[in-house]
Amino acid sequence: MTDWHADDALLSAYAQGRLDRARAASVEQHLAGCALCRGGIASHADPALLARAWVDVVDVLDRPRQSAFERVLIALGLSTHAARLATGASAARRAWVAGCMLVAAFAIVARYTDGRATIWFLTVAPLVPLTGVALAYGPGAFPMYDVVAAAPYPRIRLVLLRCLPVLPMTALLLVVGGVVLPGTAQAALWLLPGLALAVLGLAVERFVGARTSIIGLAGLWISAVTAARVSTGSVLSAFSPAVQVLSLVIVIVAVTAAVIGAGRTRRLL
Amino acid sequence: MTDIRLTAVSKSYGRRRVLNAISLEAGAGLLGLLGPNGAGKTTLLRILATVAEADSGGVHLLGQDAADPLPRVDIRRGLGYVPQETGFPSGFTAFEYVDYVAILKEMTDRRTRHDEVRRVLAVMGLSQVARRRIRRLSGGMKRRLVIAQALLGNPRLLVLDEPTVSLDPEQRLRFRDTISALAEDRCVVVSTHQTEDVAAFCPRVVVLHEGQVRFDGAPRQLADAATGRVWIADRRDPGARLAWRTGDGPLRQVGTPPPGARLVQPLLEDGYLLLVDAAEPSAEVTNR
Numbered sequence: 001m002t003d004w005h006a007d008d009a010l011l012s013a014y015a016q017g018r019l020d021r022a023r024a025a026s027v028e029q030h031l032a033g034c035a036l037c038r039g040g041i042a043s044h045a046d047p048a049l050l051a052r053a054w055v056d057v058v059d060v061l062d063r064p065r066q067s068a069f070e071r072v073l074i075a076l077g078l079s080t081h082a083a084r085l086a087t088g089a090s091a092a093r094r095a096w097v098a099g100c101m102l103v104a105a106f107a108i109v110a111r112y113t114d115g116r117a118t119i120w121f122l123t124v125a126p127l128v129p130l131t132g133v134a135l136a137y138g139p140g141a142f143p144m145y146d147v148v149a150a151a152p153y154p155r156i157r158l159v160l161l162r163c164l165p166v167l168p169m170t171a172l173l174l175v176v177g178g179v180v181l182p183g184t185a186q187a188a189l190w191l192l193p194g195l196a197l198a199v200l201g202l203a204v205e206r207f208v209g210a211r212t213s214i215i216g217l218a219g220l221w222i223s224a225v226t227a228a229r230v231s232t233g234s235v236l237s238a239f240s241p242a243v244q245v246l247s248l249v250i251v252i253v254a255v256t257a258a259v260i261g262a263g264r265t266r267r268l269l
Numbered sequence: 270m271t272d273i274r275l276t277a278v279s280k281s282y283g284r285r286r287v288l289n290a291i292s293l294e295a296g297a298g299l300l301g302l303l304g305p306n307g308a309g310k311t312t313l314l315r316i317l318a319t320v321a322e323a324d325s326g327g328v329h330l331l332g333q334d335a336a337d338p339l340p341r342v343d344i345r346r347g348l349g350y351v352p353q354e355t356g357f358p359s360g361f362t363a364f365e366y367v368d369y370v371a372i373l374k375e376m377t378d379r380r381t382r383h384d385e386v387r388r389v390l391a392v393m394g395l396s397q398v399a400r401r402r403i404r405r406l407s408g409g410m411k412r413r414l415v416i417a418q419a420l421l422g423n424p425r426l427l428v429l430d431e432p433t434v435s436l437d438p439e440q441r442l443r444f445r446d447t448i449s450a451l452a453e454d455r456c457v458v459v460s461t462h463q464t465e466d467v468a469a470f471c472p473r474v475v476v477l478h479e480g481q482v483r484f485d486g487a488p489r490q491l492a493d494a495a496t497g498r499v500w501i502a503d504r505r506d507p508g509a510r511l512a513w514r515t516g517d518g519p520l521r522q523v524g525t526p527p528p529g530a531r532l533v534q535p536l537l538e539d540g541y542l543l544l545v546d547a548a549e550p551s552a553e554v555t556n557r
Binding site: 055058059061062063064079080081084085088143144145146147148149150151152153154158 | 315318319320342343345346348350352355356357358361362364365368369370372373374375377379380382383384386387399400415418
């Protein structure tokens with residue numbers, strides 16, 4: 001405690017930023033412990049400056065907390081708002097995690113069944129992201145569907161952002177699986193067709209609805225895998241380099257459309 | 270300026286025709302949409318919000334054709350929509366929810382967006398709960414939150430599907446005040462089951478029934494349609510299609526009054542009931 005108090009002139013000079021650093025720091029330290037002087041400085045403070053400072057404080061408090069995944073996406077170059085859209089809806093995130101865990105479990109089972117389950121695994125696994133995306137974001141499943149549908153945000157960009165969470169999760173699971181269980185990495189063949197089906201599914205869902213989109217694309221995929229197996233005797237031909245390239249083209253076209261859409265609204269992903 | 274121009278709009282779900290050649294025009298002001306369940310109100314509002322597309326007919330909103338993809342995006346930039354039912358992603362705070370929608374409305378500058386989010390939350394009286402998880406909000410607060418997101422960006426067209434559901438009487442009055450002020454310079458369409466809401470603050474009412482417009486005019490005109498058809502008596506009269514006991518004791522009856530009946534001034538709901546009930550004779554039996 002001290003009996004010394006800052007006089008009006010000193011408080012005024014401090015409030016208006018006219019003190020040098022050393023004296024300002026000294027006054028600041030005194031103010032922190034002296035209620036009387038804190039009360040005295042109020043009349044010298046610029047109300048507009050105080051209002052701006054208060055809004056700044058409130059903004060920091062209001063600011064949505066970023067998840068670890070959201071921070072990773074931002075570090076990789078995604079804008080903060082796009083990262084928010086990609087990771088904000090936790091219901092969809094849970095659907096992804098569940099889908100990926102299912103695929104990983106399937107891969108492990110396939111590893112231990114002498115290849116017989118691999119046929120089923122490779123047939124079904126690409127459909128998991130498709131159904132995951134469509135179910136997580138379709139009407140009746142995504143709680144904000146109508147609100148999102150009425151917003152101007154480019155749909156194709158939203159589709160891609162929604163697909164983002166599946167990539168690190170599945171890649172991580174497959175890498176871990178490959179390390180723990182040698183041979184599991186082969187299961188990664190499904191990843192690109194799976195992503196392409198998911199992108200197509202969300203794009204088509206806009207026109208025919210989630211159910212028709214899932215059933216239609218799932219039917220097409222299963223037919224293609226069956227035809228490949230019948231004609232070549234191996235399900236792996238459905239994952240040939242040509243199919244992988246086609247899948248890559250679909251994904252690249254979607255990315256290009258998203259970038260063009262971003263250009264139209266003068267924003268990037 | 271005509272903000273809404275619908276021309277012979279029809280919409281079916283499967284074999285069921287929900288909207289049947291609806292034509293409607295509206296400019297700045299408040300338009301109340303009334304109708305029983307299944308009348309097609311929500312479908313009509315989803316078309317106005319560009320969430321659903323009409324099977325046939327023309328939909329022009331804010332001067333642009335909603336059937337074309339690019340103009341549709343422009344329409345959405347000037348649109349605020351409160352769906353009849355909507356959920357919330359779990360874990361969001363009130364602020365985070367509105368901020369998420371603000372991003373979808375292309376507000377990319379964080380500081381400007383956050384200021385706008387705070388503004389709409391304040392308009393709906395939710396500033397104090399901005400940082401509260403949505404699951405901890407009351408039903409009325411959640412409804413106000415959905416209305417708040419519709420106000421983002423000061424839209425030129427507001428489409429509100431039963432916005433006053435879950436609001437308590439005080440909140441409903443505040444809502445009327447807010448929406449009335451907004452409707453002075455923009456088009457606001459409000460669907461509701463609350464005839465008193467329409468009577469209180471809508472200068473124009475449209476009654477939709479079985480996918481068709483049955484009435485389009487001032488609430489007073491709808492009420493006047495029941496002139497000479499509303500009376501009070503101590504016992505139910507045979508000509509009454511609907512009757513209910515009032516707080517004062519006697520039965521208020523709507524239908525064909527007996528000779529010498531004590532006629533009373535009809536309200537909006539009397540005209541509405543007669544209009545809708547006329548299309549459904551079975552209502553007389555179910556309401557006895």
